[in-house]
Amino acid sequence: MVFDLFGHLLSQATVVAATGECSRNLTEVEGSTQNLLQDAQVLHVDETDMRVAGTRHWLHVASTDRLTSYGCHRKRGAQATVAMGTLPAFQGTMIHDFWVPYFRYSSDHAICNAHLLRELRGISENYG
DSSP: OHHHHHSOOOOHHHHHHHHHHHHHHTHHHHHHHHHHHHTOSEEEEEEEEEEETTEEEEEEEEEOSSOEEEEEESOOSHHHHHHHOHHHHOOSEEEEOSOGGGGGSSSEEEEOHHHHHHHHHHHHHHHO
16 A cells, blocks of 8 residues: 555565554553453354464454454464453353354353354255
């Protein structure tokens, strides 16, 4: 974008420095977002795989209609959701797919309709 607008390339060092500064500036916002998500009545959670420097990682998401928290972790399971911090303290209704680790949390649970429809379609297509 900088090149398109100004005709100059940014050095890798500038990008690294800007990323670090943005991260430091967002620390308080991330903490506030986490607290608000933990206190929400309904929380949507999901995870998907992604590549980081050629290695499989997992992107964990916790969101409401107004807030979203993303966490990247090398693990998919409870180690990652504990590290992300939102789910262990959450006491509302957690909406998710059928992934077993979510059921280990003491919150109420609801199954995501999109995932439920996908499962039902699969049963219909595979078993008539």
